[in-house]
Amino acid sequence: MxxxxxxxxxxxxxxxxxxxxxxxxxxxxxxxxxxxxxxxxxxxxxxxxxxxxxxxxxxxxxxxxxxxxxxxxxxxxxxxxxxxxxxxxxxxxxxxxxxxxxxxxxxxxxxxxxxxxxxxLQKTKIVYLTFDDGPNQYTDQILNILSKNDIHATFFMIGSQLQDEKSSVERLIHEGHYPGLHSMSHNYNQLYKSGSSEHFIQEFKQEQALLYKLTGVKSSLIRAPYGSAPQIGYNFRTDIFEAGFKMWDWTVDSKDWSYEGKPDKVVQQVKRQIHRKQEVILMHEKKQTVQALPQIIAYLQHQGYSFAVYKPDHHVVVNFGKDSRL
Ligand SMILES: [Zn+2]
Known part of the structure; x- marks a missing residue:
């Protein structure tokens, strides 16, 4: 059973x-x-x-x-x-x-x-090379390297040097680079000590007019000497905006000015900081920067970056205050 x-x-x-x-x-x-x-x-x-x-x-x-x-x-x-x-x-x-x-x-x-x-997707990685404190004896060497690599860059030039290096400024514009403004004096005390924007804006307007007189180009992109933070606050930025300027800081600081005779350090510094889809690299017109530049370019190319130059019609906001008006 x-x-x-x-x-x-x-x-x-x-x-x-x-x-x-x-x-x-x-x-x-x-x-x-x-x-x-x-x-x-x-x-x-x-x-x-x-x-x-x-x-x-x-x-x-x-x-x-x-x-x-x-x-x-x-x-x-x-x-x-x-x-x-x-x-x-x-x-x-x-x-x-x-x-x-x-x-x-x-x-x-x-x-x-x-x-x-x-x-x-890789191609959407964009890098802007920017060179401050020229024009000077290194401008032509930088332009030669850029030209050899078919790259355009953005230059933030000091107004008091424009006249003496007029041919370099003309060449730079002629070859498709963007002439940005970096004040007349680059003097910290004169630009910021009063706390008011008045002298700052006056210097940039003066430089804008001088560049226009020398080259026929009206530039509206400024870079505040020493960067916009901490010396430039909200009200100061409002004045810059109302004066009709756009303002760029940076995302990568090559610290090239501090590495005299050590171009490898400049390259290392850039490599260490590069990771965003859009980077704006701060460099200066210095000897060690000229020496480091070919390696920096090769590295960025290897990382899949496309090189871009500032275009007023395609403005992007790059300032420490994340101020969308600038
Ligand atoms: Zn500077």
Whole structure:
């Protein structure tokens, strides 16, 4: 009797197990079908996008416009994007590469998509090189290095030096760099000691007029000598804003002025601080900076940065007070 009951129990359990297994198999099959459908949709929509854009890589401009912080489709940046798209077209011509084939396998497609997206995202890293306290005897050497690397930079020049180095200032503007203002005197006491913005603004207006007289360019971007913090507070900034200026500080301080005869230290300092998607590097027109510059540029290129120059039409806010008016 017990034996019969045990048998029938076993049979019930066996049947239940079999039913369970069947259910599981059915669920797995349905899941697999769903996953395949999703994968197919993704692949198809990617192909359609590619055909619409006419390029093998996703359009970088589209990606950039989605980034609220990345401003700057500067000329340099646009050049980088164009180069990338050309790369894509080259791939199309090469029959060896999967991108050119009509019969792409899903794994090839997803790999291309991943590579392209990674490359595009990397390209959104932007760095602005800025050089303060010129123009002087090093300006032309800096311009030579920049020109050799096809890079444009932003210069914050001292007004009292403009006249003597007029040819360097003209060259700088002619070669596509931005001439920023850095006060007439660069004198801390004169600029800040009173606590009022009056003399500060007067110096910058004077320099703005002088640069205009010498070159015909009206610059509105200033950099406060010694940086805007802590000497420039909210009311001071309001006055700067109302005078029609924009003001830049920096995100990376190369401390180059303190490393006389030690260009390696300058390079190290920059390497240590670089990590943001958008960096503004403070440098000065000094001998050690000229010596360090090629290595700094090579490092930034290796890190995937695109070099940008300040453009008034694509202004980005870079000041210690995070004041969006400036
Ligand atoms: Zn300075």
């Amino acid at each position: 017990n034996f019969v009951m045990e048998r029938s129990n076993e049979t019930r359990i066996e049947r239940a197990n079999q039913a369970k297994k069947k259910r599981n198999r059915l669920i797995i099959t349905i899941n697999l079908i769903l996953l395949s459908a999703i994968a197919l949709t993704v692949i198809l929509s990617y192909n359609i996008r590619q055909e619409q854009s006419g390029a093998t890589l996703p359009k970088l401009t589209t990606l950039n416009s989605k980034q609220p912080d990345s401003l700057v489709p500067s000329d340099d940046h646009k050049q980088a994007s164009t180069k990338d798209q050309n790369k894509g077209q080259d791939q199309k011509k090469d029959p060896q590469l999967p991108a050119a084939k009509g019969d792409k396998s899903p794994s090839q497609d997803s790999k291309i998509a991943t590579d392209a997206t990674a490359a595009a």
